[in-house]
Amino acid sequence: MEASDADSVRARLRAAPTDPRERDALCEAISAELVAAEAEPPFDIASTDLDSDAFFICADRFWRRRFLADPGLETATACGNWILSRVADPWQRDTAEIWAMGFGFLTAADFGRDPLGETAQYLAHSQDQPEAVTEFSRLYQVGRARTAFRFDDVHALLLAGREESDLLRPLEHALLAFAILGSPQWTRAYAQMRAEQAWKRRAGSKAALDLLLNGLGVAHPFIEQGPLLVSWASQAVRELPNSHSCWYWLATGQHMVGHQPEASTSIAKALAHLPATGTRVSHNLLLEQYRTLMLAIRTAPSRSS
Template sequence: MTARLDEARAVDVKSRSRICDEVSDALLAAGTVPPFEVRSADLVNDPYFICADRYWRSRFQQQPTVRTALECARWMTDHVRDESWGVVAEQWALGNGFLNRASADPERRVAEEAEEAGTGRDAERISLFLSLYHAGKLRANFSFDELHAFLAFSPSAVAAGSLRDEHSVFGALQAFAAFGSRTLTVAYASELLEQAWSSPRRTRHTVDICLHGLAFAPPFDGQGQLLRGHAEEAVQEYPDDHMFRARLAAGLHLCGQHTEALQSIDTALALLAASPTASLSVLQDQYLTKRDAIQEGRLRALQDAEQQRRWEEQSAANAQLERALHTSSVRAVEVVAVFTAAIAFAVGSLQVTLTGKIPLTDRLWLLAAQGAGLALFALLIVGGTWLITRSHHPRGRRTE
């Protein structure tokens, strides 16, 4: 068995995966746990970790109970190196919890199994593993309030002791539960998120759960900007991670940046296709669904932009027509005033002219006085019209 796993180091990825499957199946058939040591959490190049991962995944699928999680945690205390224990625990507890989410144990059963762990550092590790396994199921089922209560008050979570603070993924799960809860505030959830995100012990699973919580939280102000900012940081840290590219696409979509979101989800699909360990069928369907939503949002944005353009053009045309009608009305009043004054002057001057008893000089002065009066009358009418309507002119110029 050791020789076959050592041989798997020098072959290609597909051959390595096949050898690990064969060794894992042989162990399952013999009813024997893996006898070798796991030194890393490399799911691509380390055949020992790959084989152990396949073995325990099959065990969880056969019996997806907290009892299996207890047996796995006990095996890890003897076969996983300390420097890799935390990453392996997160990978197996959360991953198998997600895969077996349909069969969640009651919290009482989790507490009973945690009591068998005893005391000491190994007992804290076992309790943490059991808590993460059960929390992984609650997270996968979006049981936000139940998850929040479990992490805060369950005996198994409390028994993890100081490891709760050492593993930032624990805080990330609390933030995930708070964002999805209908009873906890967004401010509280955001505080938990920042504590987990800024932890010096932040792991890839911490990043994943934080982004998951932001992406699936009920809508709140600033959600898109918050998700986009954290996803951009995650992509910089893990540029080849298809999941974080998909989260970035979701954040860009919420911010209305549909073109950038489409590019990001296409990158996620390309990275997913090139990944030798990803479950193509499930994740590809999710990414394609998100891509369709982004496409619809992009099309709707284009339609809204065209409608907005037409509305602005119509508003400008209406404003121009209003100004034209207003100007015409003012000019009509001015013309009527001048025309009325002209008629009055003509009639008055005719009467003066036809009256023969008044001397010519007096007639000229009378005509001049009458003309001046009528001209003043017309000027008053025109000036008054201008004073009444002048407030409309600046507004019309701004509309242009």
């Protein structure tokens, strides 16, 4: 990209409208232009604010387009290298986690039959890549397995070529707990214990919190599943009252324990907080998921609290 074009992109984003829909439309347009020009975003990132930072929003839209067009590990490598070169150090890991999980969600339908073999081959041939880049690519694969509910693949991908002691981030512990919760090969007592450990380690990580609620919601059934999900999701909505996913998991837990009026209120709040801006792909997937739960709640018998 010519220097003048890069300057123009930066100037347009600096002057982005404050109205969320107008700002989002601008970021979508610029991201489409960059993809068409086969140019990566020519600007640096110093936040992970998807609500108001036009630069981060534009970068997010650009990489979404790239992953949807080509969901393979080559795209993950390119994205990982861009994060390393363009995202300020304090936000690199958070950006990697947000994008690995988010783009993994969007591309799970294209997940291969042998993700462990594919990832192992990739890691073996990526020795010249920085560790942060290969770990982003691994985490992206984990995010795809997580979305497809391939619990044993999540477990294997996390630990491929390393020990459990190498898992340091709250998100990694949450992913491991998610895998154990969903797989029937572990006892339910052990799965609950690992989930409770990961919950204590979440250290303010919204991604870890959301994963643990997700893990409880789709876990291989155990007696305390519903009450524990209600307890944790209730805490989550107090911490993050505008989080549509936290309200969704609270509704799921309330539905599990038979508290349908409360669940109906919670799923309504989840739908109210679901942003209408951003990529229509992820919005429509979530909208369908939330509406399905809403219909299940409305047709389910209610038990007294």
